Amino acid sequence: MVATPQFRAPAARVLASAPGGQMPLWGLTISHSQFTQGNGAGADGATQHWIINRPAPMSLMLETGVAQLYEAAYFELTLPKMDGAGQQDAQLSLQNVDRIIIDELEAASTLPMERIQVALRLFVETQPDAGPQNVPLQLSLSTIAANSAAVTGTAGRPDTLNRPFPSEVYRIDRWPGLDR
Numbered sequence: 025m026v027a028t029p030q031f032r033a034p035a036a037r038v039l040a041s042a043p044g045g046q047m048p049l050w051g052l053t054i055s056h057s058q059f060t061q062g063n064g065a066g067a068d069g070a071t072q073h074w075i076i077n078r079p080a081p082m083s084l085m086l087e088t089g090v091a092q093l094y095e096a097a098y099f100e101l102t103l104p105k106m107d108g109a110g111q112q113d114a115q116l117s118l119q120n121v122d123r124i125i126i127d128e129l130e131a132a133s134t135l136p137m138e139r140i141q142v143a144l145r146l147f148v149e150t151q152p153d154a155g156p157q158n159v160p161l162q163l164s165l166s167t168i169a170a171n172s173a174a175v176t177g178t179a180g181r182p183d184t185l186n187r188p189f190p191s192e193v194y195r196i197d198r199w200p201g202l203d204r
Contacts, residue, residue: 076095
């Protein structure tokens with residue numbers, strides 16, 4: 025495997041410090057409550073797709089100490105620029121997708137108020153048991169386009185505008201003092 029132009033700052037610091045001969049790998053976890061065909065489930069019960077950017081599946085150790093099998097799929101990732109220009113979006117493109125991904129996107133579209141969540145982890149190929157070399161970057165897909173060749177999307181920070189505040193809804197059955 026050869027390095028691709030997707031490896032830009034801020035991952036450049038991690039990539040520059042990797043010993044020679046160690047290929048960095050991006051791992052994606054894509055989840056939504058309407059997904060049904062993934063290869064794992066998250067803590068919230070949502071079905072997840074675990075994808076690694078290499079030609080064969082690979083079992084990798086997560087930051088929790090649990091081994092996870094990542095399915096092979098080629099994708100391109102353009103990380104956001106490290107500047108103060110406002111919105112920090114990453115561009116994601118999955119190439120040669122099969123019908124499962126299209127079916128999952130159609131299922132997710134039935135619940136448009138919930139965004140598809142993406143977790144990005146950076147691994148070193150020669151040390152799969154070392155775990156991710158970064159804190160998983162949590163993003164959400166805001167725009168998605170699919171055709172017969174690829175699925176592309178813009179991944180940004182989690183959707184905080186559509187989350188209830190406070191995160192716990194105060195109800196009379198739990199806090200009876202609210203009823204006056």
